[in-house]
Amino acid sequence: MIAGAAVLGVVAGSCVGYVIQADREPTKLPSLSQPVLAQAKGPGPEPLSAAQDRRVKTEGDLRKLLLTKPTGTKEADWIGDGWLDIAAYANEFTDPGEKFTDLVGDEFRRSAVVGWEVGSSYNVEIRLVQYRQEDSMAALDSSLIHQGWAEEETATDSWSIPGTGDGMAYVHTRPDIEPGYLPQYTAEAHAWRGDVSMEVWIYGTKSITKKMIMDLAERQMERL
Template structure:
């Protein structure tokens, strides 16, 4: 190609689809399949005839050696500190971070630290659609804490617990958090230490409305066992990576 000539990608014609379609099953394939079935039946019949002329094979004895049970005490049960179920089946609010001194408790932070199903669904853009989904997803309960740091920042942390009789919904809800966080433009992200796939996000582009200050946001999502962790930070100033990561690491450490 002469120097300076641009690379041109040939246009796709109507006879050359961009995606290959699955090949149809032809008559030849059906014939081969039928022959294979007939051959299988013939081979099976021949096998029965050969086996009928053989002497019977003696079967092994049904009795098996008796296994002796190990002596000594069995394994000790896990302590409350080691058993995750003991920790998460209690008062879920005790696993939340404590509101820092000098901050003001958020009036929106649930009823006495609890958020029932309608309240939790109301946090979504379409609560009426989310409500039945939460029921089918075996929503169990949600604990929440939140605070205002002066007039600059607002923090909210939720621990959402699922029954998980059928599927691991806590992990699915964390995945949903990752998906929507990454869809926002101007987003930076980092892995949260101490988690399998937990992530923290800082959105560098503020939400703007006439008559209001620009609103910046950051969030973190992770899960452990039957609990999905959600952290939200809003502010009139840019939110740092250190701020959202500190909250995420400390909250994960309590689960």
């Protein structure tokens, strides 16, 4: 009997609660709509000029972003019209077939090149390689791969290229020597900006200084 009375008490209390709640005025909910914000008056921001918009630069003639041949040097005869198509660029590597396949996967777009000869001592070649970059950061990847290859060589000095984040310059101090040929020294620099990777190469029969490779790399990156 006691247990039954307790249950009836709980039920009665619940019923009273429902009755009280039903007699109350419904609580108004906040409006789902938001107030309309007034639009700022006055002209919008000025669009970037062509000089400030890097995208405008790289969408034009890529060859115009390359350093120009210095006075007193001879233009390299292998340069042609300044463009390297995908096959010609792949041919610069030890395994052109494999590199060609990689470039297709990396969404290669185009490559521009300039080069010159400094007397009989040095040859300089600079390449700008552009990628579509719809699915990957191919310009960055290309730069890092080149850096990895450069760092694998023994007797190599390296320096960061100022203003590039992760760009690097290298001087290989031990020349390649083959019977019947003069010693061949090499220096290189690799960096990237946006969808363009930069490659700077110096080959010479004399040793190559840090100043030579760094000067070219810094000035070329400034043009990007």
